[in-house]
Amino acid sequence: MITRNRVESRDLTIGIVGLGYVGLPTALGFHDAGFNVIGLDISERVINSLKRGENPGDDPAFDGAIPTDEKWNITLNPSEAVPFCDVVIVTVPTPVLDDHRPDLRFVKSAGVSIFENITREKRPVVVLESTVYPGVTREIWGPLLEKYELEEGRDVDLAYCPERFVPGDPEHGVRQVPRVVGANDSGVCAALADLYSTLTTGEVHPVSSIEVAEAAKVVENVQRDLNIALVNELALIFPEIGIDVEEVLSAAATKWNFHRYTPGIGVGGHCIPVDPYYLIQKATAAGAPVDLISSARSVNANMPKQVATRILNNAAKLGRTPNNLKILLLGWSYKPGIADVRETPSEPLASALIEAGSKVYVWDPFIQKDELQDAPVIWVESPIDVSADVVVLCTAHQVVLEIDWKELRDTSELGLFYDGRRVVNMNDLRNAGWITAGVGYP
Amino acid sequence: MITRNRVESRDLTIGIVGLGYVGLPTALGFHDAGFNVIGLDISERVINSLKRGENPGDDPAFDGAIPTDEKWNITLNPSEAVPFCDVVIVTVPTPVLDDHRPDLRFVKSAGVSIFENITREKRPVVVLESTVYPGVTREIWGPLLEKYELEEGRDVDLAYCPERFVPGDPEHGVRQVPRVVGANDSGVCAALADLYSTLTTGEVHPVSSIEVAEAAKVVENVQRDLNIALVNELALIFPEIGIDVEEVLSAAATKWNFHRYTPGIGVGGHCIPVDPYYLIQKATAAGAPVDLISSARSVNANMPKQVATRILNNAAKLGRTPNNLKILLLGWSYKPGIADVRETPSEPLASALIEAGSKVYVWDPFIQKDELQDAPVIWVESPIDVSADVVVLCTAHQVVLEIDWKELRDTSELGLFYDGRRVVNMNDLRNAGWITAGVGYP
Numbered sequence: 001m002i003t004r005n006r007v008e009s010r011d012l013t014i015g016i017v018g019l020g021y022v023g024l025p026t027a028l029g030f031h032d033a034g035f036n037v038i039g040l041d042i043s044e045r046v047i048n049s050l051k052r053g054e055n056p057g058d059d060p061a062f063d064g065a066i067p068t069d070e071k072w073n074i075t076l077n078p079s080e081a082v083p084f085c086d087v088v089i090v091t092v093p094t095p096v097l098d099d100h101r102p103d104l105r106f107v108k109s110a111g112v113s114i115f116e117n118i119t120r121e122k123r124p125v126v127v128l129e130s131t132v133y134p135g136v137t138r139e140i141w142g143p144l145l146e147k148y149e150l151e152e153g154r155d156v157d158l159a160y161c162p163e164r165f166v167p168g169d170p171e172h173g174v175r176q177v178p179r180v181v182g183a184n185d186s187g188v189c190a191a192l193a194d195l196y197s198t199l200t201t202g203e204v205h206p207v208s209s210i211e212v213a214e215a216a217k218v219v220e221n222v223q224r225d226l227n228i229a230l231v232n233e234l235a236l237i238f239p240e241i242g243i244d245v246e247e248v249l250s251a252a253a254t255k256w257n258f259h260r261y262t263p264g265i266g267v268g269g270h271c272i273p274v275d276p277y278y279l280i281q282k283a284t285a286a287g288a289p290v291d292l293i294s295s296a297r298s299v300n301a302n303m304p305k306q307v308a309t310r311i312l313n314n315a316a317k318l319g320r321t322p323n324n325l326k327i328l329l330l331g332w333s334y335k336p337g338i339a340d341v342r343e344t345p346s347e348p349l350a351s352a353l354i355e356a357g358s359k360v361y362v363w364d365p366f367i368q369k370d371e372l373q374d375a376p377v378i379w380v381e382s383p384i385d386v387s388a389d390v391v392v393l394c395t396a397h398q399v400v401l402e403i404d405w406k407e408l409r410d411t412s413e414l415g416l417f418y419d420g421r422r423v424v425n426m427n428d429l430r431n432a433g434w435i436t437a438g439v440g441y442p
Numbered sequence: 443m444i445t446r447n448r449v450e451s452r453d454l455t456i457g458i459v460g461l462g463y464v465g466l467p468t469a470l471g472f473h474d475a476g477f478n479v480i481g482l483d484i485s486e487r488v489i490n491s492l493k494r495g496e497n498p499g500d501d502p503a504f505d506g507a508i509p510t511d512e513k514w515n516i517t518l519n520p521s522e523a524v525p526f527c528d529v530v531i532v533t534v535p536t537p538v539l540d541d542h543r544p545d546l547r548f549v550k551s552a553g554v555s556i557f558e559n560i561t562r563e564k565r566p567v568v569v570l571e572s573t574v575y576p577g578v579t580r581e582i583w584g585p586l587l588e589k590y591e592l593e594e595g596r597d598v599d600l601a602y603c604p605e606r607f608v609p610g611d612p613e614h615g616v617r618q619v620p621r622v623v624g625a626n627d628s629g630v631c632a633a634l635a636d637l638y639s640t641l642t643t644g645e646v647h648p649v650s651s652i653e654v655a656e657a658a659k660v661v662e663n664v665q666r667d668l669n670i671a672l673v674n675e676l677a678l679i680f681p682e683i684g685i686d687v688e689e690v691l692s693a694a695a696t697k698w699n700f701h702r703y704t705p706g707i708g709v710g711g712h713c714i715p716v717d718p719y720y721l722i723q724k725a726t727a728a729g730a731p732v733d734l735i736s737s738a739r740s741v742n743a744n745m746p747k748q749v750a751t752r753i754l755n756n757a758a759k760l761g762r763t764p765n766n767l768k769i770l771l772l773g774w775s776y777k778p779g780i781a782d783v784r785e786t787p788s789e790p791l792a793s794a795l796i797e798a799g800s801k802v803y804v805w806d807p808f809i810q811k812d813e814l815q816d817a818p819v820i821w822v823e824s825p826i827d828v829s830a831d832v833v834v835l836c837t838a839h840q841v842v843l844e845i846d847w848k849e850l851r852d853t854s855e856l857g858l859f860y861d862g863r864r865v866v867n868m869n870d871l872r873n874a875g876w877i878t879a880g881v882g883y884p
Contacts, residue, residue, distance in 0.1 A: 134683065134685070135683075164697060172698070177697075177698075178696040178697065178698070179696075180693040180694075180696060202696075203696050205692075205693055205696045207689060207693050208689060209685075211683075211684070211685055212685055212686075212689050212690055212693060213693065215680065215685055215690040215693075216690050216693035216694040217694075219676065219690055219691065219694045220694045220697050220700055222672070222676075223669070223672060223694070223700065223701060224699075226668065226669070226672050226734075227665070227668075227669070227701075229734050230664070230665060230668050230734060230735070233731060233732070233733070233734045233735060234661065234664075236730050236731055237721070237724075237725040237728070237730040237731070237732070238657065240725065240728035240729060240730040241576065241577075241653075241724060241725075241728050241730075242653070243576070243651075243653055243654055243657055244654075247649060247650060247654050248654055248657040248658050248661055249661065250647075251622045251647055251649050251654060251655065251657075251658035252622075252658040252659075252661045252662045252665070254620040254621075254622060254644075254645050254647045255606060255619075255620065255662050256614070256619075256620070257666075258662055258665065259665060259669075259701055279679070282679075282683060283679040283682070283683075286679070286682035286683050287682060288678050288679040288682040288683075289675060289678055289679070289741075290675070290679070291675070291737050291740065291741065292668075292671055292672060292675045292734075292737045292738055292741050293672070293675060295733050295734045295737040296734055298733065299731075299733065299734050
């Protein structure tokens, strides 16, 4: 059983299940803090890389950073890892299903691997870090405890400690971010808080239950969804009264307590567009009102369609009908600098444009062609190959911002540019010969 | 005409119309900065106090701070002030009408006093600071310019510079807060930005039009309304699934980009519950969507009723029907430490309780009895006079927080305490013998 003393004396073996972009730095962090670490993954490729001391991923931060000493153990086989662990941390992915539901199969299968291999005399604590919704830790793992005849608080403890890692942001890595931790047992929770404090320089905040920790994570994403929805709604309002929404937001942002968000074509990823649905479902089942959260979700979910309409309206003003347009989307990932396409708003934007009759091309050097999901778009290797009538900035990748707009303009007959992220200096674009438009411009 | 050079050399006479809690410190600030100041008000009492060098208000910061030199002039008569002014700043109140509309009569009558007395050769700039909604400066004053045959940009300039003063918060007084300023003329706007920089240490942010400055102020309040509405909706959801909303919010607030708000019985004042209605009206007229802003407004507007229901439910669990209850509200102002009752949520809360059949008593030492508007509540001089069954904390005035809960408990038969602001340590209350409940508790 984990105790504060055993954390203090580094007398714990920590298993990390899932060695992806969260699990690997977590494993390395606990190893650096002096713990015995066993890393577990279902990918032979990842395991073999790590066994050779090589970086299995594409983050250069881990090149040459894989340990080889006896406190660093890597295995494909749960029975070689779990029986020896005092703490098992689960950092498996939660992809998003077609109907917005998170796919919890990996959380469940990790649970099976763990609970069938536990040494109950050790009374280990199993900590879920993957993004879920309130109640899921117990809903998914509770039946497994029953199946393997494990009693919570006697043979095993459960905990939830949501990851807050920001992909692509070195200031918010696993060694910097504050954490929230909730467990079935307050002593276990206090010891886990100590344990995570050896990993991160951020505050570790214990709460009274697993469900509160789950709720905290959801609320973070719900609040973000709401605030982005507000600036998106304002981006639909102010242009109608002749005002640029970004000028208003920048002015308001001089107030000390204003929260600055930027409107755009919509939100993506496996948290912001997903978590609110679960709180909505949970609250509705409990008879509580969800009008505001639902309304925010609708605004953001509808932004791609709203933007599609505005793009086509701008083209129509230039005398062009949708079925007569080649539209190039710059960027497909849901956020800049990464290759993550989960719930990307580029997809419904493309679908709406295609449905209207336009031909849609996509350029995103971060994305492999086969990740383009089901949208019937045309993948291009270079933006200048297309001779697009309309160019839409969807993701503010650095390579997108560094496009030679003059050169690109020379390939376009119509020359309509639409800034879907409010990141381009429109004077530069106009000087390069573009007709400009964008989210929130009058 | 105002110019940056004339600001630099303090070669300007500044008139301040309305010497209340915004106008007086503004006049004093410009006087201290070295300008010739003329203060104007319609209250003989205020003018006479100031002429005697006395503080006309109840803010002790101005005791002994009223100047007597020749650069400080005070008058009741617009014709003794306006003709000499290069800048006229309007800081008249905007009360709230019964239907939530701001009462703009003072803005209009100040406009009449100003525009009929202007020296057009001076081309003064008239700056509105009162809270309005986008378009109002020109809507209210435009017809007056026409009436007095004044041409904007030739005889007079117009500007809007929203006040951001926080009543009761010395860190956000007129000499500290950042400002936004918009004018009909960019040279005038730049000079006004310089002028306000002599008043405040905060950033002064010029924008491209009067309408953008008006919109910025509205958006600040709309965003605040929205974020408070979210925590209020969450305060209705989480108790239904057995979770204390404040524990969740405190945990989420350990994240670097989370915005911490506290749920309560509702919002008040002349900004947050008012401005969104105007943006809603303006946007709807322009055909733009307002679902999210409207939804937030509804959540906050309904909180007093929601809280009333929960208070009565708690009493019902103790076997008491509404028509058998004496309920004491602690606090009537919309926020702590001030006497402002505009749009206070205490009023609809009281009305809902009275409608259900309860007797409602109010204790608020900040408020004069005649400010209690139309609510048929019973005003008390001390909380212990009532022998209330239920005590509801509505405003977290310091005097409320310092109540001797044990002593108050001894006067109550039922002993039900409801924390409408989440500011009281419930353990202390329970130790004092209270049955406790509150916004967002399970």
